[in-house]
Amino acid sequence: MDQQDEQQATISRITTGMPVIDSAGTEVGTVDLVQRGDPNAVTVQTPTADPGSSLDELIEATAVEEPDVPADLAARLLHTGYLKVTTELTRTGAVYVPADQIGAVADGRVRLAVGVADLPPEE
Template identity: 85%
Template sequence: MEQKGNQQATISRITTGMPVIDADGTEVGTVDLVQRGDPNAVTVQTPTTDPGSSLDELIESTAVEEPDVPADVAARLLHGGYLKVTTELSDTGAVYVPADWIATVTDGQVRLDVPVSDLPEEE
């Protein structure tokens, strides 16, 4: 549980416009959105009725516009907190960084403990 608190303390020191550097030292881009974690965020659960088409409908009816990623990834991001990073390294122009993938926030930069290739892209 303390780990979660540390992640939230770390993410609270991040502001939009900060550069993001991946584990390999590659500049990913700049922070576009900072979202603190919400342990009570709506998560996608296995539907109890009509398992056919309702999953996407459920997501669309309950989800906000961000994060624009598959439901399983969105649930993780919403629970733990995340950054949306504007980048030229993605075809869609943005990637998401789960809070627990942030290594440090120092010298006005966000450093990740994963390479940019591991980051989920905006859909």
């Protein structure tokens, strides 16, 4: 089993609501979204707004895009898979955990291989 397969096997054992702990043992928050990797994922396309569409429609069209991070990072997250974790430790209220930064899943908890400061926050 290669590293990509191991990451997908690990991420498939994670469910929403599981507590997340970083490498230092800090309680990060809870899993809000589990996204398995798609090796065929392409970069996120920014929706092109019809000049006649209202601002509300534009906001709605862009508000649902996950992951809400810069495009190059979004492409990597979609490719490898990721968790979105609700947390009180960032201004935006959520961080993303790339699949390759998940250390272990045990005792109903997700333990990260990195510290919370190394995780990209939601934009």
